[in-house]
Amino acid sequence: MTDFIINALVAGLCIAFVAGPLGAFVVWRRMSYFGDTLAHSSLLGIAIGILMDINLQVAVIASSIFFAGLLIFLERNKTLSTDTLLGILAHGTLAFGMLILSLSNTVQINLMGYLFGDLLTIGTQDLWWIGGCSALVALLLLKYWNGFLAVTVHEELAKVEGVPVGKLHALMVLMVALLIAVSMKIIGVLLITSLLIIPPAAARKLAETPEQMAIGASIVGGLSVCGGLLLSYFWDTPAGPSIVVTACGFFLFSYLAPALLRKS
Amino acid sequence: MDNSCLIKAEDISIQFGDRQVLQNVSLTIKQGQVLTLIGPNGAGKTTLVRIILGLLKPQSGRIEKPQNLRIGYMPQKLHVEATMPITVRRFLELARHKSSAPIDEILQEVQITHLMHHQLRSISGGEMQRVLLARALSQQPQLLVLDEPAQGVDVSGQAELYQLINDIRARHNCGVLMISHDLHLVMAKTDEVVCLNHHICCHGRPEQVSVDPSYLALFGKKEAKNLAVYTHNHNHHHDLTGEVVEHKHD
Numbered sequence: 017m018t019d020f021i022i023n024a025l026v027a028g029l030c031i032a033f034v035a036g037p038l039g040a041f042v043v044w045r046r047m048s049y050f051g052d053t054l055a056h057s058s059l060l061g062i063a064i065g066i067l068m069d070i071n072l073q074v075a076v077i078a079s080s081i082f083f084a085g086l087l088i089f090l091e092r093n094k095t096l097s098t099d100t101l102l103g104i105l106a107h108g109t110l111a112f113g114m115l116i117l118s119l120s121n122t123v124q125i126n127l128m129g130y131l132f133g134d135l136l137t138i139g140t141q142d143l144w145w146i147g148g149c150s151a152l153v154a155l156l157l158l159k160y161w162n163g164f165l166a167v168t169v170h171e172e173l174a175k176v177e178g179v180p181v182g183k184l185h186a187l188m189v190l191m192v193a194l195l196i197a198v199s200m201k202i203i204g205v206l207l208i209t210s211l212l213i214i215p216p217a218a219a220r221k222l223a224e225t226p227e228q229m230a231i232g233a234s235i236v237g238g239l240s241v242c243g244g245l246l247l248s249y250f251w252d253t254p255a256g257p258s259i260v261v262t263a264c265g266f267f268l269f270s271y272l273a274p275a276l277l278r279k280s
Numbered sequence: 281m282d283n284s285c286l287i288k289a290e291d292i293s294i295q296f297g298d299r300q301v302l303q304n305v306s307l308t309i310k311q312g313q314v315l316t317l318i319g320p321n322g323a324g325k326t327t328l329v330r331i332i333l334g335l336l337k338p339q340s341g342r343i344e345k346p347q348n349l350r351i352g353y354m355p356q357k358l359h360v361e362a363t364m365p366i367t368v369r370r371f372l373e374l375a376r377h378k379s380s381a382p383i384d385e386i387l388q389e390v391q392i393t394h395l396m397h398h399q400l401r402s403i404s405g406g407e408m409q410r411v412l413l414a415r416a417l418s419q420q421p422q423l424l425v426l427d428e429p430a431q432g433v434d435v436s437g438q439a440e441l442y443q444l445i446n447d448i449r450a451r452h453n454c455g456v457l458m459i460s461h462d463l464h465l466v467m468a469k470t471d472e473v474v475c476l477n478h479h480i481c482c483h484g485r486p487e488q489v490s491v492d493p494s495y496l497a498l499f500g501k502k503e504a505k506n507l508a509v510y511t512h513n514h515n516h517h518h519d520l521t522g523e524v525v526e527h528k529h530d
Binding site: 043162166169173174175176177225 | 334335361
């Protein structure tokens with residue numbers, strides 16, 4: 017095996033491992049459109065990064081965190097429904113990013129790579145970013161697990177019991193933003209949230225507790241990354257779609273297998 | 281504020297848009313006391329409870345409570361997401377402190393030990409209310425706040441649930457603030473009834489309130505028959521928005 021596939025595998029597994037539990041919260045809290053919006057807005061981050069000639073990873077993280085903060089702020093002072101706000105931001109930022117990219121014809125960039133992920137682009141430096149950010153998100157998840165769960169099950173009950181509800185919600189949004197920013201290169205802007213949504217959904221059927229679902233999601237995510245990268249390596253398919261298709265396979269299997277077993 | 285006083289609400293007012301939901305509402309809850317909040321739908325009962333819990337800020341007025349008052353809150357209902365697998369036990373663990381009683385002890389107190397390992401989504405309405413009560417108890421509450429505790433519980437279950445709440449009050453000597461529509465069931469065990477319709481229409485011991493003209497005006501004689509029947513001329517009635525309309529006696 018060559019270096020780039022090892023890099024991609026390590027990076028993908030780091031992301032899948034953390035995306036499992038974090039994605040479970042995205043599923044429970046119905047934040048999937050939220051994730052999509054952050055992902056779309058990161059294309060604007062790339063465009064601005066290219067325009068200003070700064071490190072792209074830093075640009076994407078900065079823009080992702082900026083938009084996460086903006087969303088938290090707009091949510092609190094709501095004048096429009098969250099759904100509408102997300103719709104405006106998601107497509108507004110995506111369109112604006114594309115516009116800037118098309119105007120800056122100094123650099124030829126691999127747009128497909130950003131939209132759907134590109135294995136060949138994962139270098140050692142990216143690996144450090146992905147590893148570091150995944151570790152940070154994992155630590156935060158462990159530290160505040162019970163609080164996050166209490167807020168998710170019943171926000172007001174948690175608040176009366178003294179859980180800092182507002183702070184934990186903001187922290188969760190920032191964690192989702194961070195993970196999306198670093199995993200963009202491997203999965204791509206358009207498919208990133210699927211790695212947060214599909215593995216927990218596949219793990220749901222077998223889980224009895226939130227923890228089982230979270231760990232199950234990590235395992236399904238990890239297997240999807242392995243399967244997807246194999247597909248990508250041997251048939252030269254794009255990395256992001258390959259991983260997502262594998263994850264969808266696991267999801268279908270988890271729902272169809274019990275029914276099929278019962279029949280036979 | 282004397283020691284036994286758990287909550288002292290003074291002149292609470294709040295407006296949503298141009299709708300006055302609460303107007304100069306004052307009440308106190310003391311240790312060991314059961315205060316029942318009654319009133320028609322949309323009278324502002326839940327809003328008042330949310331203000332007392334600190335979930336909502338009143339536009340004027342203030343809430344006094346002892347520092348670190350331990351409140352056990354039982355919300356009106358709990359919606360569990362279909363995607364969330366969680367057992368009764370894990371749900372109760374979410375609220376545990378170092379000083380909380382063991383979970384099986386709390387479950388025993390509300391008589392649902394057998395549900396410990398059941399999925400929260402699979403239990404019945406009546407069982408869910410007991411689980412919520414157990415969660416409130418895990419706070420070792422000095423004050424229990426119950427928002428329609430018997431909602432979705434069948435008739436015989438309702439009486440049992442109120443009996444249980446009464447036992448808990450006696451055992452823990454905690455104050456109870458409760459919203460309830462089940463007047464015939466709660467009145468006998470209530471120390472103070474506050475009849476709310478945006479403002480406090482009347483308050484006092486149940487036997488006093490049940491003969492109060494403004495109470496009869498709100499609930500009608502049929503409901504009042506459950507308690508004691510005694511009629512007065514009202515000194516005011518309510519228009520469609522709940523505003524007080526004084527009218528002259530003839």
